[in-house]
Amino acid sequence: MSRINRTKLLDRQHDRRDAKLFIIATEGEATEKQYFGLFQSTKIKVEVLATGDDHKSAPQYVLARLNDFKEMYDLNDDDMLWLVFDVDRWTSQNLSSVCREAKQKNYYLAISNPCFEVWLCLHFSDLNPQDTSCKNFKARLRMLLGSYNSSKLDLSLYDEPKIADAVARAKQLHPTATQNWPPTPGTHVYRLVEILLQSLNK
Template identity: 45%
Template sequence: MALTRRRRRPLDRSQEHLRDTQLVIIAAEGRQTEHDYFAMFRSTRIQVKVLSADDQNRSAPEYVLERLRAFRERYQLGAGDSLWLMLDVDRWGSGKLAAVAREAKSVGFGLAISNPCFEVWLLYHLTADIRDTNRCRDIEQELRRATGHGYNKSKLKPERFEPHLRAALERAEAKDPSPRGRWPDRLGSHVYRVIRSLPEEALPVD
């Protein structure tokens, strides 16, 4: 049944906010990692909400896109609010990614795609020297070594990455093999595009 009335903007009203607080909505493949990571971004002028994979773990790009579309249809959003599609390259063919990316762009969604996976973005917080690979398990292995304490997708501990955010931004941009592309055609991450869209006051203090 079609929705006839949208709900009010889904601000977390338990947090201090302003009338023009910006909402940043991210639909991601994962169930926990991205949600935990973006919890570090907070201010009275910005709220970031991550739409994680559901209980059925439907993480294919078309399901992630549908999750974002459904959210936009359900809620009243303001002109300053933004919606982002956050995907990994490693599990999907270029044909499927291209179709979903094209549809997302056509309806005004931003793209924040990592090659091979989101963990590349996390690794940029700790080093600029990442071995070129198209396998996420290689990146996760490097991430475990770089943290010195292991890496667990379901227990991210974002405080390990928070002090190195600006270094990650600089490294990801400098290493981006496809800065104008829909996604990196080699190892890289466009997650920095989301971070650069946030007001400075929303970024963690070094």
């Protein structure tokens, strides 16, 4: 079966020759898709492959989703494929095997420990050492913002200066580029966001 041309993913607002594609397979069903929608522009197209109604969110399913997409589309060399998932409740062995396969396929990793809400918290403050679970980080967001609904983000809160703050804080927590995932609460989502921002500002 022949692959679908990548231009099928682009609409009239994109420069069909030069627009860069970011394919992001996520563990979450809604939160990440909303957040990464902030980066859409004429220069880049962000395609989020979120977990669907089957709720298959384990890292190996996120990886399989990205594999299937890559098989389906004829992508350019500078298009980037990313895995965005959480350490959460998965074992180190499970995470290591997924990371190993991803790197073999030249996919990029943006993993959060314990969950994506860590990245959202970093837009507004440094991490509180008492926060170690997803429940803690969701409660922290409610405290910082007054309310928090993971399926209905208030995107106006995540403006470019706040995003820059989040990148700086996340980098400070885990600056080592060789780590597959943060060994303590933190997130590598900044690795993806930095490249998105660079592509937007070219």
